[in-house]
Amino acid sequence: MPHLHIDVFQPLQLPAREGEVVFGFIATSRGEGGESLISTRFKGREFFILHKKSGEKHLLKSDKITRPSPNFLVKHALLAYAKHSHATIIDSNVDNASENVHLKTHDALKSVDYFASDFPTGREIRLEVGFGSARHLLHQASTNPDVLFIALEIHKPSIEQALKQITIQNLNNIMILDYDARLFLEFVPSNTLSRIYVHFPVPWDKKPHRRVIGDTFVTEAIRTLAPQGRLELRTDSENYYRFALETYSHPPHVSFEVRKNQEIAVTSKYEDRWKKMEKNIYDVTLINDLISPEKKLEGDFSFTQSSINDGILPTLERQTFRRDWGFLNAEASFMIGEGGWMLRLAMGSFDRPEHLYLIVQNGKARYFPTQPVRSSANLSAHILLNELLNG
Numbered sequence: 001m002p003h004l005h006i007d008v009f010q011p012l013q014l015p016a017r018e019g020e021v022v023f024g025f026i027a028t029s030r031g032e033g034g035e036s037l038i039s040t041r042f043k044g045r046e047f048f049i050l051h052k053k054s055g056e057k058h059l060l061k062s063d064k065i066t067r068p069s070p071n072f073l074v075k076h077a078l079l080a081y082a083k084h085s086h087a088t089i090i091d092s093n094v095d096n097a098s099e100n101v102h103l104k105t106h107d108a109l110k111s112v113d114y115f116a117s118d119f120p121t122g123r124e125i126r127l128e129v130g131f132g133s134a135r136h137l138l139h140q141a142s143t144n145p146d147v148l149f150i151a152l153e154i155h156k157p158s159i160e161q162a163l164k165q166i167t168i169q170n171l172n173n174i175m176i177l178d179y180d181a182r183l184f185l186e187f188v189p190s191n192t193l194s195r196i197y198v199h200f201p202v203p204w205d206k207k208p209h210r211r212v213i214g215d216t217f218v219t220e221a222i223r224t225l226a227p228q229g230r231l232e233l234r235t236d237s238e239n240y241y242r243f244a245l246e247t248y249s250h251p252p253h254v255s256f257e258v259r260k261n262q263e264i265a266v267t268s269k270y271e272d273r274w275k276k277m278e279k280n281i282y283d284v285t286l287i288n289d290l291i292s293p294e295k296k297l298e299g300d301f302s303f304t305q306s307s308i309n310d311g312i313l314p315t316l317e318r319q320t321f322r323r324d325w326g327f328l329n330a331e332a333s334f335m336i337g338e339g340g341w342m343l344r345l346a347m348g349s350f351d352r353p354e355h356l357y358l359i360v361q362n363g364k365a366r367y368f369p370t371q372p373v374r375s376s377a378n379l380s381a382h383i384l385l386n387e388l389l390n391g
């Protein structure tokens with residue numbers, strides 16, 4: 001995670017600009033530890049830089065919830081803050097590398113809004129979950145130029161590596177998204193995908209609820225797969241293989257195939273490693289046989305009140321509201337410099353919570369850095385939040 005230590009933390013006169021980086025406002029935590037968050041806008045992305053006192057020094061790093069991809073954005077913003085505030089950098093892991101040219105010249109990296117507002121249509125679409133080294137993704141995309149590959153990964157260095165290869169190989173049929181696959185399927189229209197690849201997912205043997213494959217994921221996979229579409233799990237983990245078989249056997253209108261030690265055209269880094277250790281490799285494939293109705297979601301994320309009393313926000317701090325659809329939790333509250341309050345929220349479904357901020361200034365509320373993903377649990381959490389803000 002990019003970070004730097006500076007000698008003195010100078011709050012800036014805000015808003016402030018250093019080159020292309022704009023700092024908007026500062027929000028200070030009311031809790032112990034005294035962290036503050038500086039809103040930052042750079043290259044069309046909004047995120048927070050986090051400041052914390054660390055012994056005699058001051059730590060600047062990116063806030064986990066709003067951290068943008070690629071890392072270059074954070075690195076550049078951290079250096080811009082240090083420069084604008086005339087701070088001396090004591091130590092850092094931030095290089096002054098310029099923007100990765102592959103990210104500049106290629107538009108394969110998409111944001112979730114891209115899919116939420118206008119999901120691509122008109123050609124065969126396959127999804128790859130957790131592409132890692134991207135060997136399988138790149139191989140599939142280059143051998144199937146008419147197919148569009150939507151590729152999800154939450155590990156930022158893997159995303160940067162994949163983008164680099166996409167540019168070098170000049171592939172134009174891959175869309176990369178930095179997003180949790182378990183959340184993403186909600187945006188996919190019904191009966192759309194021909195394949196979903198989940199190759200060598202993290203086994204999470206001690207925390208099975210964190211696995212990509214689970215009841216909700218499989219239900220959503222069946223909805224989004226076209227008839228005869230396939231959800232392909234490849235794993236070296238016997239536990240995961242058994243768990244997937246069990247999970248696939250619940251829903252009706254599906255069949256499944258199991259294969260052991262099947263050779264495929266391209267092997268991943270993980271597969272090479274397991275093969276050297278002579279581990280078995282399992283393929284567990286679910287085949288959908290259903291035409292699913294279109295998913296309809298009512299509502300949006302607007303706030304209905306004409307003027308919100310921002311004093312209500314700190315009273316919600318550390319409160320959790322549990323409901324049938326999921327929950328809403330106000331983790332921490334922050335005061336905003338020029339007036340206003342902010343809450344750090346976790347909301348939505350228990351196994352796929354959304355983490356973001358709510359800002360109330362001048363009686364108006366907004367989510368930061370973007371609205372929640374338009375899922376049914378998030379819409380329910382928003383209705384509850386709206387009611388709470390009404391007092």
Ligand SMILES: C[S@@+](CC[C@H](N)C(=O)[O-])C[C@H]1O[C@@H](n2cnc3c(N)ncnc32)[C@H](O)[C@@H]1O
Nearest residue numbers: 130131132153154155180181199200202268270
């Ligand atoms: C063990 S690696 C396997 C990578 C690659 N598929 C291969 O076969 O080499 C699992 C990858 O899944 C990613 N991952 C884990 N959970 C994920 C999720 N919920 N959504 C998207 N990617 C995820 C991890 O970041 C990691 O890169």
